[in-house]
Amino acid sequence: MFHTEAHAPENRHYEQLREFIREQIDKPGPLIQVLHRAQEIFGYLPMEVQDFVAREMNIPHSEVYSVVTFYNFFRTEPIGDHIINVCLGTACHVKGAQLILDALADELDIHVGGTTEDRFFTLSTARCFGACGLAPAMMIDEEVYGKLTVDKARKAIREFRKTTEKK
């Protein structure tokens, strides 16, 4: 992702976002869809990006900020290159999701919500991604890992790092 580039006032990423805003601006109520795109482009929504969206859409920055901070999905802090989401939905909860989460926090030596020093992993939680049949489950980026045990979860992130770094 492009953390540093969010701070450069003009670059191709902003151009990309500007184009998307132009496509959406005449549709009714486009702000949330614009923020989704912005987060896809920049990885998160720092003040600079929020301000850009406000100016391009001709709405107050406060309105953009109020929406960004309301929804769990939008992030104002940069994250690591890969995000681990441990599901804390009901089915996962009754099958010991908290133990998995604690073990991963221990394995990565970070708090929940934190990012490893090398910016490789961010450890986060999810509300339920509907893989209840595979509880307890987690996702690394878009891939679901199900029927976890503490050991399986630890092994999964070690292997993920190994295979990703090889590429």
Added chain:
Amino acid sequence: MKKRLDVLVCGGAACIASHSQDFKNRLIEVVKDHDLEDEINIIETGCMGPCELGPVMVVYPDGAFYIRLKPEYAQRIVEEHFLKGRPVEEFLWQAPEARKIVEEKRQIPFFEKQHKVVLENCGRIDPENLNEYIGNDGYQALARCLTEMTPDVVIDTVTSSGLRGRGGAGFPTGLKWKLARRSAGDVKYVVCNADEGDPGAFMDRAILEGDPHSVIEGMAISGFAVGASRGFVYVRAEYPLAVRRLRRALEQAREAGLLGESILESDFSFDLEIRIGAGAFVCGEETALMASVEGHRGMPSPKPPYPSEQGLWEKPTVINNVETLANLRHIILKGAEWFAAMGTAKSKGTKVFALSGNVTNTGLVEVPMGITLREIVYDVGGGIPGNKALKAVQTGGPSGGCIPAEHLDTPIDYESLAELGSIMGSGGLIVLDEDNCMVNMAKFFLEFCVEESCGQCSPCRIGLKQMLRVLERITRGEGRLEDLDDLERMAGTIKATSLCGLGQSAPNPVLSTLKYFRDEYEAHIREKRCPALVCTDLITYTILADKCTGCTACARKCPVNAISGEVKKIHVIDQGICIHCGACFEACKFDAIERR
């Protein structure tokens, strides 16, 4: 052209997570190697239901049901089954009792008691292929509405079918439409609520992924009935596959002239747009959902005005749940009487449930209304693993409650579940056994609602937080008996005074567990004991002198150095230092640590 064998590989979310696509790709390769492409039709379908067994595959015409597939099985399946007609028995589903091989999918108990209406196509057709949907009477219902029916007749049909909203509250769908149709104005909207936020619910996800056209057709029918030409599908950002399949389906429907201007040469024009949510549970509430579609913070607003009078951008709006919409085509094609013949006096049709928790067959099931919880848990769900005792069934997510084992024979409908202190909800059904602590469950749901409260009204924002503090105290062993009355009193106030459905229903999990499992609360308070051994602060670990070999494994694992003892001598845990983490319990190979 009909091929010799139809091979359906499940592409539901759970099977994909179990790598069904690796298996499918390998199968395609092997079929190609044997030059069987002209004889074998391989299709990736939506969710077939038995998620726990995935990846699964059915081979028709005989209906052989393969489970837990791996890419390396493909070779044998092709050579023995596809070429020589002998299903590979060791990969087929087998009845647990007799290790009897069941060759036909429909004879498997998991499927036997189910009655698939909404899920008819899920797991049977390729969700990315419009022609397969059309081949199964797809868009016939819309065509009938446009050519043979008036909007009023459509509304009457839906009304007399008895269909009620499947999102949880159970409002009669026909009545909702009638109110919106009667509202003045040229511009009206229909909205599909696909913001399935209850943890433990994945019915809508499976429908959108497995049969997206049935939802699109349902929305077009509702648009025709109420006089709307524009619709929105509000879907969770957490469901990328559902969004992808829905997008594809929308493109196909537009290309085929089933959405857009003058559909099927009638004067009805209708189109749809997808709006992706951004992770806020409260947006499942209809007024909050509309605020979010409009691009604002998803804050609920007072009713009246109801959405049917003033909804999106203050225009009359009908909001229906995914499963409700997927029922419509069947009602139009098979008639109101057919639909009303299923179910109980006040709850008609079928209901899709997401069965999970401590049950053998987790997955997606569709059953007629009026079936008992016992039939769902034991017949369809295969009972509790490890022969443990069932304690309760949780329905309705954070707005629902826990139904104890003694009420398992209650027939399921909207009214009977409400009488028991729970709700039908959207369909999450979580089985809890003796190892689940009910106080912890109540705390879990309350934590959820505290975090998801939008914060605009104080009973919900402040009241739930106070209830949570009390529960936290109880689970730490610092509760007082008066706390239980306080909890009930606060719950009553919050239910009576909160602005929206989230706050009004958030105390339900606490109230229903207090009603049926008060003894568990009292054990936490009086005896400082968690009977299910879940609440960590109340668990005590002690080393049994007669079993300890002095191997030091526990002492080495203890993160706070609470265990002392020399090699080959009995170890002791210092209870003053112990943080109850259980690391020693896991580490001990001699069962020498007792957990109480």
